[in-house]
Amino acid sequence: MKPPALHLKAIGKAFGETRVLSGIDLTVAPGEFIALVGPSGCGKSTLLRIAAGLESPDEGSVVLDGRDVTAIRAADRDMAMVFQSYALYPHLTARQNMALPLVMRRMTARERLPLLGRFLPGVRAKLSAIREEIEAAATMLKIAPLLERKPAQMSGGQRQRVALGRALVRHPRAFLMDEPLSNLDAALRVHTRSEIVDLHRRAGVVTLYVTHDQEEALGMADRVAVMLGGRILQVAAPDVIYRDPQHIDVASFIGSPRINLLPASVDAAGRAQCGTHIMADGIDSPTSSQVRLGVRPEHLRLDSEARPWSLPVAIERIEFLGAGALVHCRAEGLQDPLIASVPPARAEALRHRPILHASANSLLVFDSAGARVGQRQIAACHAAE
Amino acid sequence: MPRSDPHESRAAWFLCGPTLLLMLLLLVLPTIAVFVLSLTDAELGEPVVHFLGLDAYADLLTDRSFLGAFRHTAIYVLLVAPASVLIGLGLAMLIEAGAGGRAFFRSVYFLPVVSLVVAMASVWQYLMHPSFGPINIALRMLGFAGVNWLGSSDNVLAALAVIGVWQAVGFNMVLFLAGLTAIDRTLYAAAEMDGIRSAWDRFRVVTWPMLGPTTLFVSTISVINAVKVFETVATLTQGGPAKASETLLWVIYQEGFVYLHIGSASAMAVVFIAVLLFLLVIQTRVLDKQVHYG
Amino acid sequence: MIGRSSPLLRGLRLLVLTFGAGVILFPFIFMISTSFKPQAEVFSAGLSLIPTGSAALDNYTKALTRIPMGRILLNGVVVCAAIVLFQIVFALPAAYALAKLRFRGREILFGLVLLGLLVPIHAISIPLYAAARMLNLLNTLAVLIIPFTLSVFAIFLFRQFIRAIPDDLIHAARSDGLSEAAIVWRIILPNAWPAASAFAIFSVVAHWNDLYWPLIAISKTQLATPPLGLLFFRAAEVGDDYGALMAATVVITTPLVLFFLFAQRLFIEGVTMTGLKG
Numbered sequence: 017m018k019p020p021a022l023h024l025k026a027i028g029k030a031f032g033e034t035r036v037l038s039g040i041d042l043t044v045a046p047g048e049f050i051a052l053v054g055p056s057g058c059g060k061s062t063l064l065r066i067a068a069g070l071e072s073p074d075e076g077s078v079v080l081d082g083r084d085v086t087a088i089r090a091a092d093r094d095m096a097m098v099f100q101s102y103a104l105y106p107h108l109t110a111r112q113n114m115a116l117p118l119v120m121r122r123m124t125a126r127e128r129l130p131l132l133g134r135f136l137p138g139v140r141a142k143l144s145a146i147r148e149e150i151e152a153a154a155t156m157l158k159i160a161p162l163l164e165r166k167p168a169q170m171s172g173g174q175r176q177r178v179a180l181g182r183a184l185v186r187h188p189r190a191f192l193m194d195e196p197l198s199n200l201d202a203a204l205r206v207h208t209r210s211e212i213v214d215l216h217r218r219a220g221v222v223t224l225y226v227t228h229d230q231e232e233a234l235g236m237a238d239r240v241a242v243m244l245g246g247r248i249l250q251v252a253a254p255d256v257i258y259r260d261p262q263h264i265d266v267a268s269f270i271g272s273p274r275i276n277l278l279p280a281s282v283d284a285a286g287r288a289q290c291g292t293h294i295m296a297d298g299i300d301s302p303t304s305s306q307v308r309l310g311v312r313p314e315h316l317r318l319d320s321e322a323r324p325w326s327l328p329v330a331i332e333r334i335e336f337l338g339a340g341a342l343v344h345c346r347a348e349g350l351q352d353p354l355i356a357s358v359p360p361a362r363a364e365a366l367r368h369r370p371i372l373h374a375s376a377n378s379l380l381v382f383d384s385a386g387a388r389v390g391q392r393q394i395a396a397c398h399a400a401e
Numbered sequence: 402m403p404r405s406d407p408h409e410s411r412a413a414w415f416l417c418g419p420t421l422l423l424m425l426l427l428l429v430l431p432t433i434a435v436f437v438l439s440l441t442d443a444e445l446g447e448p449v450v451h452f453l454g455l456d457a458y459a460d461l462l463t464d465r466s467f468l469g470a471f472r473h474t475a476i477y478v479l480l481v482a483p484a485s486v487l488i489g490l491g492l493a494m495l496i497e498a499g500a501g502g503r504a505f506f507r508s509v510y511f512l513p514v515v516s517l518v519v520a521m522a523s524v525w526q527y528l529m530h531p532s533f534g535p536i537n538i539a540l541r542m543l544g545f546a547g548v549n550w551l552g553s554s555d556n557v558l559a560a561l562a563v564i565g566v567w568q569a570v571g572f573n574m575v576l577f578l579a580g581l582t583a584i585d586r587t588l589y590a591a592a593e594m595d596g597i598r599s600a601w602d603r604f605r606v607v608t609w610p611m612l613g614p615t616t617l618f619v620s621t622i623s624v625i626n627a628v629k630v631f632e633t634v635a636t637l638t639q640g641g642p643a644k645a646s647e648t649l650l651w652v653i654y655q656e657g658f659v660y661l662h663i664g665s666a667s668a669m670a671v672v673f674i675a676v677l678l679f680l681l682v683i684q685t686r687v688l689d690k691q692v693h694y695g
Numbered sequence: 696m697i698g699r700s701s702p703l704l705r706g707l708r709l710l711v712l713t714f715g716a717g718v719i720l721f722p723f724i725f726m727i728s729t730s731f732k733p734q735a736e737v738f739s740a741g742l743s744l745i746p747t748g749s750a751a752l753d754n755y756t757k758a759l760t761r762i763p764m765g766r767i768l769l770n771g772v773v774v775c776a777a778i779v780l781f782q783i784v785f786a787l788p789a790a791y792a793l794a795k796l797r798f799r800g801r802e803i804l805f806g807l808v809l810l811g812l813l814v815p816i817h818a819i820s821i822p823l824y825a826a827a828r829m830l831n832l833l834n835t836l837a838v839l840i841i842p843f844t845l846s847v848f849a850i851f852l853f854r855q856f857i858r859a860i861p862d863d864l865i866h867a868a869r870s871d872g873l874s875e876a877a878i879v880w881r882i883i884l885p886n887a888w889p890a891a892s893a894f895a896i897f898s899v900v901a902h903w904n905d906l907y908w909p910l911i912a913i914s915k916t917q918l919a920t921p922p923l924g925l926l927f928f929r930a931a932e933v934g935d936d937y938g939a940l941m942a943a944t945v946v947i948t949t950p951l952v953l954f955f956l957f958a959q960r961l962f963i964e965g966v967t968m969t970g971l972k973g
Contacts, residue, residue: 065590068590068594069593070590070593070594089593089598090590090593090594091593091594091595091596091597091598092596092598095594096594097590097591097594099587099590099591100587101585101587103585103587103588103590103591104591105588105591105606105607105610106610106611106694107610107611107613107694116595116606117594117595117596120595120596120597120602121596125599166694167694168694182595406797409796409797409798410796410797410798410799412792412796412874412875413792413796413797413798413801413875414798414800415875415876416788416789416791416792416796416875416876416879417788417789417792417793417804419785419788420785420786420788420789420845420850421789421804421807423785423844423845424807424811424845424847427823427841427842427844427845428807428810428811428814428819428845428847429807429810430822431819431822431823431826432810432814432818432819434819434821434822434825435818435819435821435822438821438822445825445828492712492715495708495711495712496712498708499705499708499709501705501708501709502709502712504959506712506715506716507963508955508956508959509716509719509720510715510716510719511955511959511962511963511966512719512720512723512952512955513719514900514966515900515951515952515954515955515962516723516948516951516952517903517904517921517922517925517944517947517948517951518904518906518922519904519906519921519922519925519926520921520922520925520943520944520947520948521722521726521944521948523925523929523940523941523944524722524723524725524726524941524944525722527725527729527937527940527941528721528722528725530935530937533737533738533739535725535742538741538742539742542742567718567719567722570719571719572966575963575966575967576966576967578967579967629815629817631817631906631907632904632906632907632922635906635910635926636906636925636926636929650817650907653817654907654910654911657820657821657824658820658824658910658911663821663825666821667821670817670818670819670820670821671818673817673818674813674814674818677813677814677815677818678813681813
């Protein structure tokens with residue numbers, strides 16, 4: 017494997033008494049797109065700012081292309097950032113906004129002098145090169161007609177593109193994006209998602225993408241890092257994060273509607289019992305006898321007759337969502353309702369099937385601390401299916 | 402305008418009635434009266450009034466003390482306004498730049514704003530006293546010759562300007578502080594990411610353009626307040642020595658309320674209004690467009 | 696990192712700010728110090744701040760007795776309080792109507808407000824003086840108050856502020872049966888309180904300081920406001936009795952400065968708000 021392009025090593029950070037990041041370790045392979053996802057206040061934006069150099073970590077280091085840049089200021093790290101508010105300079109046109117990072121990096125203070133600078137040797141060539149690059153980037157982002165406009169004369173989506181253009185045009189070592197889509201309306205957000213992925217593929221540059229929106233994270237990134245309470249709980253490919261969460265908080269943060277969690281106790285034989293009903297067996301040497309069983313809504317089935325490994329429920333409500341339907345059920349002794357996701361055509365018929373069971377290989381077992389517990393054989397009950 | 406409903410209309414006039422009456426009595430009628438009086442040679446207590454027409458204004462053009470007052474006011478404004486705006490901005494940026502002593506310095510610099518101008522002018526008179534004023538004593542200790550601050554026609558406007566700047570910087574500083582805190586912090590982050598390293602570039606690219614509306618407002622207020630200089634003149638110099646510190650308001654006051662020539666004083670007042678109108682037009686029509694980026 | 700500054704720069708910042716603070720405080724320090732000094736020491740051309748002989752009692756007695764100092768300060772308080780009160784009482788309903796009601800003539804009324812912003816009292820003082828003379832109002836406290844009962848600036852400021860109050864709040868009040876006047880005093884005033892207190896500060900500072908109009912309208916020491924009173928004090932003083940003059944300035948400056956020191960946030964916010972909205 018190639019050495020990582022970006023390595024965040026043992027990062028810790030506190031603001032006064034409040035600890036916002038602890039023991040963060042994240043390696044990003046060259047060209048990789050990583051999404052940092054988590055609820056607000058989980059520290060993901062702080063981590064991004066530390067990677068950028070806008071914030072300094074209390075502990076740990078930032079390594080970029082093999083070089084420790086922890087002590088190097090943001091202006092000298094050659095990373096580009098796209099901000100949630102876009103942070104375009106309102107007094108400059110789109111063209112000037114995009115030109116600024118190039119001018120600041122390529123021209124000396126003397127060459128940047130208004131009027132006079134133009135007459136220094138080589139300045140005209142530099143300026144025309146910058147001009148061409150801006151036009152190329154603008155064409156790629158389809159904002160060429162907007163170049164002479166100021167941000168106030170553009171729509172939110174257009175501003176967002178200019179902000180992308182400002183980051184793109186200078187070919188940075190890494191892209192850092194802080195919720196770049198959250199100020200767009202829903203339709204535009206979905207559309208822009210695939211465009212950003214496309215841009216990333218073309219540029220082939222390491223991208224760290226902060227979002228609170230799990231759909232964005234799962235849909236765009238090569239790997240997803242789930243953050244909670246200042247820690248990274250799991251870093252993995254989107255399907256692995258969803259299918260194989262290593263922590264109960266990852267399981268419940270990722271997936272909508274949320275994963276169903278059932279408290280259960282495990283006996284000596286490794287069988288998990290929820291109330292009087294046995295739901296799973298084959299659980300590896302449980303560290304505690306109290307566990308929680310997680311099962312995604314689409315893995316719950318409803319049946320008309322009781323079988324082993326099933327749970328009788330009362331069906332409370334059926335919620336139609338167009339492409340699917342959610343059946344809200346309540347089981348005796350459980351506080352939270354259980355939700356099953358079913359095809360809408362069958363939903364009404366399910367009212368008379370008050371027995372819930374989980375499909376094969378779908379139960380996730382978490383110990384009382386929230387860590388995943390291994391299973392030798394999962395939900396053997398469904399061998400019949 | 403959308404059709405107004407009669408009930409709402411009645412309520413509106415009921416609410417505005419008293420104010421409208423006051424406006425007529427205290428604003429509209431006096432303004433008309435000033436314009437009418439300005440065309441006459443009216444004198445207070447003199448029953449016979451002649452209509453002069455625009456001749457009253459022609460007379461002003463040859464009135465040396467009025468032209469002098471006009472010039473002195475312009476010089477005073479040019480001394481006070483730029484200095485108080487720039488120092489106010491500098492102080493605000495210095496206070497904003499660090500954590501230490503913010504509240505303390507803000508209060509200290511604001512102190513002159515809430516101190517009685519007439520009283521502090523008296524203090525400055527003592528400080529600037531040619532023989533035993535602390536300023537000249539200090540200058541002499543440092544080996545310089547003392548300066549006749551308020552008593553020489555060459556220095557008097559500069560001396561008044563020092564007091565004017567001292568009085569005004571705190572006010573401007575507070576407005577600039579508000580302007581600075583209103584700047585979106587992410588713009589500074591964006592500038593840093595764009596490779597902006599020096600404080601000067603940060604100021605040029607973010608702070609100064611973002612402060613545009615504040616700077617324009619502070620400048621306008623500073624100019625208008627400086628044009629209205631009166632208290633220090635009335636307290637310290639009475640327009641002297643040798644009329645060298647006569648300002649617009651001072652000559653209007655003298656002409657109208659000391660010599661009781663209310664006709665020509667009104668003409669001066671009209672010119673005074675015209676000056677203010679001119680400044681306001683420059684602000685709203687010309688400069689406003691350059692600081693709002695919409 | 697942004698704002699990461701070296702100890703050197705931090706020290707420089709404190710140095711410059713402290714120097715500036717010294718310049719600002721310099722007159723205050725000499726004012727207080729001189730108010731304790733006997734006349735001979737004032738003339739002795741030294742820079743010492745600590746008076747050797749004490750003439751404090753003498754100076755302050757003169758300051759308080761040459762002119763009716765208590766009465767003058769009271770005049771200032773009464774005049775400023777009355778002005779602020781009237782200004783708010785008249786301006787708030789009009790500002791509400793201009794901001795939230797639709798009626799014929801609204802534009803004209805607002806035009807008058809803008810005209811008023813342009814024309815200062817100084818420019819129309821001549822007709823106002825003539826009218827006051829005719830009505831025998833010269834040398835009364837009333838004449839110090841009446842010309843300022845209308846503040847177009849207050850109308851303008853409150854209008855800006857009231858426009859930001861949601862219409863739904865007013866619709867709700869109307870459907871609850873409140874009259875328009877009741878809406879002004881029971882809904883708008885509490886919601887516009889920040890603007891009202893900001894304006895009050897602004898107005899008090901302006902009128903406490905004003906010399907022009909009192910100088911024209913008042914010739915009796917008994918009715919003087921603080922700035923005019925100080926002019927009378929100076930006129931009554933023979934020669935350069937700076938000790939007594941400084942004592943008088945201390946007495947006359949202290950009230951508003953104390954008010955400021957106790958309500959700093961109110962002052963700063965007041966100036967900021969009146970500045971940014973105006």
